[in-house]
Amino acid sequence: MHKTYRYTLGSKTYEFRHLADLLARATPARSGDRLAGVIARSAEERAVAQMALADVPLSNFLNEALIPYEQDEVTRLIIDDHDAAAFAPISHLTVGDFRNWLLSDHASSAMLAQVSAGITPEMAAAVSKIMRNQDLILVAQKCQVTSAFRNTLGLHKRLSTRLQPNHPTDDMNGIAASILDGLLYGSGDAVIGINPATDNVAQATRLLHLMDDVIQRYDIPTQSCVLTHVTNTLECIEQGAPVDLVFQSIGGSEATNSSFGFNLATLAEAQQAALSLQRGSVGNNVMYFETGQGSALSANAHHGLDQQTCEARAYAVARKFSPLLVNTVVGFIGPEYLFDGKEIIRAGLEDHFCAKLLGLPMGCDVCYTNHAEADQNDMDNLLTLLATAGCSFVMGIPGSDDIMLNYQTTSFHDALYARRVLGLGAAPEFEAWLEKMHIMSNAPGACLNDALPPAFAHSLQSLPANSGDTDQEANHG
Numbered sequence: 482m483h484k485t486y487r488y489t490l491g492s493k494t495y496e497f498r499h500l501a502d503l504l505a506r507a508t509p510a511r512s513g514d515r516l517a518g519v520i521a522r523s524a525e526e527r528a529v530a531q532m533a534l535a536d537v538p539l540s541n542f543l544n545e546a547l548i549p550y551e552q553d554e555v556t557r558l559i560i561d562d563h564d565a566a567a568f569a570p571i572s573h574l575t576v577g578d579f580r581n582w583l584l585s586d587h588a589s590s591a592m593l594a595q596v597s598a599g600i601t602p603e604m605a606a607a608v609s610k611i612m613r614n615q616d617l618i619l620v621a622q623k624c625q626v627t628s629a630f631r632n633t634l635g636l637h638k639r640l641s642t643r644l645q646p647n648h649p650t651d652d653m654n655g656i657a658a659s660i661l662d663g664l665l666y667g668s669g670d671a672v673i674g675i676n677p678a679t680d681n682v683a684q685a686t687r688l689l690h691l692m693d694d695v696i697q698r699y700d701i702p703t704q705s706c707v708l709t710h711v712t713n714t715l716e717c718i719e720q721g722a723p724v725d726l727v728f729q730s731i732g733g734s735e736a737t738n739s740s741f742g743f744n745l746a747t748l749a750e751a752q753q754a755a756l757s758l759q760r761g762s763v764g765n766n767v768m769y770f771e772t773g774q775g776s777a778l779s780a781n782a783h784h785g786l787d788q789q790t791c792e793a794r795a796y797a798v799a800r801k802f803s804p805l806l807v808n809t810v811v812g813f814i815g816p817e818y819l820f821d822g823k824e825i826i827r828a829g830l831e832d833h834f835c836a837k838l839l840g841l842p843m844g845c846d847v848c849y850t851n852h853a854e855a856d857q858n859d860m861d862n863l864l865t866l867l868a869t870a871g872c873s874f875v876m877g878i879p880g881s882d883d884i885m886l887n888y889q890t891t892s893f894h895d896a897l898y899a900r901r902v903l904g905l906g907a908a909p910e911f912e913a914w915l916e917k918m919h920i921m922s923n924a925p926g927a928c929l930n931d932a933l934p935p936a937f938a939h940s941l942q943s944l945p946a947n948s949g950d951t952d953q954e955a956n957h958g
Contacts, residue, residue, distance in 0.1 A: 483498065483499035483500070483545070484499065484500065484541075484545060485497065485498060485499065486499075486500070486502075486503045486533050486537070487533070488529050488530075488532055488533035488536075490525075490529055490532075495526060495529045495530070495533070497530060497533065499545070500537070500541065500542075500545045500547065500603075501547045501784075501785055501786050501787075501790070502519070502785075503530055503533060503534055503537070504534065504547075504603070504606065504607060504610065504786070504787060504790050505519035505520065505521075505785075505786065505787035505790070506519075506520075506521040506526055506527060506530035507521070507527065507530035507531045507533075507534045507607075507610045507611070508520070508521075508527075508610050508787045508789055508790075509527075509610070509827055510527070510824075511774075511788070511789075511818070511819055511820065511824045511827075511828065512816060512817060512818060512819065512820040512824065513774065513775045513778050513788040513817065513818035513819065514787050514788060516778065516817060516818070517778050517783060517785075517787070517788070519785060519786070519787050520787075531610060531611045534576050534607055534610060534611060535575065535576050535577030535580070535611050536575055536576070536577065537575060537576050537607070538574070538575050538576075539568075539571060539572065539574050539575065539576065539579055539604050540572060542601050542603045542604050542607070543560070543563065543601070546560065547603060547784070547786055547790065547794075548734055548784045548786070552735075553734055553735045553736075553784075554735045554744065554745055555733060555734055555735055555738070555794055555795075555797060555798060558745065558797055558798065558801060559601050559602060559603075559794070559797045562797075562801065563598075563599065563601060564598035564599050565599070566599070567595065567596050567597065567598040567599030567600075568596070568598075568599025568600070569599070570592075570595070570596055570599075571596055571599065571600075572599075576604075576607045576608050576611065577611065579604070579608050580608050580611055580612055580616070583608065583616075583620045583838075584616060584619060584620065588620070588623065589623070590623050590624065590625045593620075593623055593624050593625075593838070594624075594625065594840070597624075597838065597839060597840040598840065600838055600839060601797070602733070602790075602793035602794045602795075602796050602797050602835065602839065603790060603793065603794070605793050605796075605834075605835040605838045605839055606789055606790040606792075606793035606794075606831075606835060609789070609793075609831045609834055609835055610789070612834075614826075614827065614830055614866070617830040617831060617833070617834040617870070618830065618834075618866060618869055618870040620834060620837075620838065621830075621833050621834045621837045621838070621870040621871055621872075622869065622870050622871045624837035624838055624840075624871070625637060625871075626837055626840055626841060626842050626843070626873070627842070628764065628766040628803075628804065628805045628806070628842040628873075629761070629763045629764025629765075629766060629805070630704045630725065630726070630760075630761040630762075630763070630764050630765070630766055630767065630805050631702045631703055631704050631725075631761060631762045631763060631910070632670055632702045632703060632704075632763065632908040632909070632910035632911050633763060633764070633908055633909060633910065634670070634671060634805065634806070634842055634873055634874065634908055635842045635873045636908070636909065637871075638904065638905055638906060639905060639906050639907065639908060639909075640868055640872065640873075640874065640875070640896065640899055640900055640903075640905040640906075640907075641670040641671040641844075641873060641874035641907060641908050641911075642663075642667075642668040642669060642670060642671055642874055642875055642876065642877040642893075642896045642907075643669070643671045643672050643673075643674050643806070643808070643844070643874055643875075643876050643877065644659075644660060644663035644664070644668045644669030644672070644673045644674070644877050644878075645674060645675070645676070645876050645877065645878045645883065645890075646658075646659030646660045646662075646663065646673070646675060646878070647659075647675060647676050647678075647878070647883055647884070647885035647886060648678065648884070648885055649678055649884055649885045650678055651677055651678045651679055651684060651687075651688065653687075653691055656675065656688070656691065657691065657695070659878075659879055660673060660692070660695055661937060661940075661941075662879055662893070663877055663878075663879075663893055664699075664701070664920065664937075665920055665929075665933075665934070665937065666877070666893035666894065666896075666897060666929070667893075667896075667897065667900075667907060667915050667920060667921055667929070668877035668893045668896060669701070669703050669877070669911070670702075670703055670874075670907045670908040670910075670911035670912075671703075671806055671844065671873070671874035671908075672703065672704050672705065672706050672725075672726060672769065672805075672806060673692050673695070673696070673703060673704075673705045673706075674705070674706040674707075674708055674726075674728075674769070675688050675692070675706075675707050675708065676708045676885060676886055677707055677708070677709055678885055680709050680710070680713070681709075681713065682709075682713050682716045682717060682720070685707040685709045685713050685714070685717050685722070686717050686720065686722040688707045689705065689707055689717060689722045689723050689724060690722070690723060692705035692707075693705060693723035693725075699918070699936060700914075701911075701914060702762075702908075702910035702911050702913075702914050703911060704725040704726055704761075704805070705723075705725050705726070706725060706726040706727075706728050706769050707728070708728045708769075708771070709728065710729070710742060710743075711727060711728070711729040711743050711747055711748065711751045712742070712743070712747065714727045714728065714751060714755075715727075715750065715751050715754055718754045718755065718758065719754075723760070724755060724758060724760075725755075725760055725761075725767070726755070726767055726768065726769040726805060726806070727748075727751045727752065727754075727755045727767060727768050727769065728769045728770075728771070729741070729743060729748065729751075729768075729769075729770060729771075730770070730771045730772070730776070731770050731771070731772055731795050731798045731799060732772070732776045732777050732780065732782065732791065732795050732798075733777055733786075733790075733791040733792060733793065733794030733795040733796075733797075733798070734777055734782050734783065734784060734791065734794065736777075736780065736781075736782030736784075737776060737777045737780045737782040737783075737791070737795075738798070739782075740780035740782060741780075745798070745801070748768070748798070748801075748802055749802070751768075752767060752768055752802050755767035755768070763910070764805075766803055766804055766805035766842075767805065768799075768802045768803070768804040768805065769804060769805060769806045769807075769808070770795075770798070770799045770802075770804050770806070770807045770808070771807075771808045771809075771810055771846075772792060772795045772796070772799070772807065772808070772809050772810070772832070773792070773809055773810045773811060773813060773814050774788040774789055774791070774792045774809075774811070774814070774818060774819065774828050774832065775788050775814040775815075775817070775818030775819070776791075776792075776795075776814065777791035777792075778791070778818065779814065779818070788818060789828065789831055789832075792809070792831075792832060792835070793835045793839075796835060796836050796839045796841055797839070799836075799841055800839055800840060800841060804841070804842065805842065806842055806844060806873070806874065807836055807841045807842060807843050807844065808843075808844045808845065808846055808874075809828075809829065809832035809833070809836070809843070809844075809845050809846065810846040810848060811825055811828050811829040811832060811845055811846060811847065811848065811863075812825040812828075812829075812846075812847075812848045812849035812850065812853060812855065812888075813846065813848050813850065813886075813888055814850075815850045815852065815853060816850070816852060816853040816854060819853070820853070820854060821853065821854035821855055821859075822849070822853075822854065822855035822856070822858075822859030822862070823859075825849060825853070825855055825859065825863065826859060826862060826863045826866065829845050829847065829863050829866075829867060830863075830866060830867070830870065832845065833845055833867055833870055833872055834870070837871070842873045843872065843873055844872060844873045844874035844875060845863075845867050845872055845875060846875070846876050846890055846891075847860050847863050847864045847867065847875055847876070847890060847891050847895075848860070848876070848888055848889060848890040848891075849888065849889055850887075850888050850889075851887070851888070851889065857881065857889065860881075860889070860890075860891065860895075861895075864891055864895055864898075864899055865899065865902070865903075868899040868903050868905065869903065875891050875895070875896055875899070876890045876891050877891065877892065877893045877895075877896050878890060878891075878892060878893070879892065879893065880892055881895065897929075918934050918936060918937075919932070919934040919935065920934050
């Protein structure tokens with residue numbers, strides 16, 4: 482039976498039906514929770530819920546499953562994989578005490594790493610609901626999470642980028658031009674990752690070979706990924722395609738993941754298949770996950786939870802498979818879930834904080850759809866806040882306008898801005914390559930060289946005058 486939570490303010494006693502209800506009412510306002518009918522009915526009720534939540538012992542989250550254990554494999558993963566020894570140093574705290582401890586000097590980077598496996602997604606979500614934006618930034622900045630494949634990501638004072646060379650028809654020349662453009666702006670150390678317009682095994686294989694050819698030709702210390710369904714990537718591996726990373730969108734409930742067409746066993750099979758290829762040179766993190774608040778509600782698989790708590794539960798799925806990258810595509814799902822710039826900024830900071838607290842290499846697609854009440858200035862604000870908070874990576878696309886997915890994200894120039902104003906560098910292996918290729922000098926200061934690098938100039942001169950027709954035929958062959 483669920484426990485009822487009560488809080489008395491003056492002469493009025495507020496009652497919350499169970500822990501999930503308390504978490505939802507304590508959440509900063511957003512359109513998705515309003516759509517789901519779980520939002521606080523007033524600002525006063527939200528403040529009371531936050532005070533009541535602050536009094537809840539962390540141990541309650543181990544005894545009150547938000548989605549029944551018997552019905553949900555994500556719940557079973559959270560409970561069965563919980564590390565009691567790591568939890569011991571914070572086991573006596575309430576949510577409010579936990580917030581104070583996280584903000585204190587006692588919670589050093591080393592200490593946060595030590596307790597990480599003892600923190601459940603629900604604990605992380607709960608404490609984030611009673612933290613201001615600056616609290617989320619301060620604690621996330623202290624969480625040091627690194628991952629590696631052909632370079633090392635997440636190191637202190639580094640900001641990496643996913644080079645996203647999407648094309649509306651998967652035209653090979655167009656994609657290659659975008660890759661070249663991005664590399665010349667120092668983008669692509671997190672991954673060169675394509676969202677295919679035509680999503681099938683044959684097309685994924687074609688794109689994988691294109692990126693692998695570029696990486697090998699120029700000896701780039703980075704990795705590639707086609708963001709296709711995990712089962713497609715498994716088939717690509719079986720057919721001998723050059724797969725570096727396995728991609729999958731994930732959610733915080735079994736039903737959400739079922740709507741995506743996979744379960745935890747599928748991810749385990751894919752991880753083992755990718756590991757068997759042994760393509761990493763400095764590490765073996767082979768998984769790339771994307772998340773985003775609202776996906777569980779969109780799939781009618783949220784079980785009455787607020788969307789931010791559902792999002793945090795997705796990080797349990799990610800943590801199980803030691804990913805190279807986790808990316809919250811924060812504003813992509815639209816204003817039905819995050820209405821405006823304020824809600825997108827808050828969600829981006831929450832997602833980054835919760836993931837880092839749980840020990841994940843978290844990046845963010847700082848983005849919005851064209852029908853949201855947001856603009857590029859909002860994205861500038863979120864990018865600056867996340868880079869300050871130690872975000873592992875952001876997107877890099879030409880002109881910040883994705884012409885395949887039709888949304889607005891961050892450009893190659895935006896990443897250079899963030900690196901410049903905050904003194905951040907790319908992944909060290911990639912940074913050394915940028916200097917070796919004469920793309921940048923004084924790479925930590927993000928200083929681009931004026932001249933076209935000799936290796937790329939030679940390649941451009943060798944291009945045929947017009948090969949577009951040939952490639953279009955190949956794409957539809």
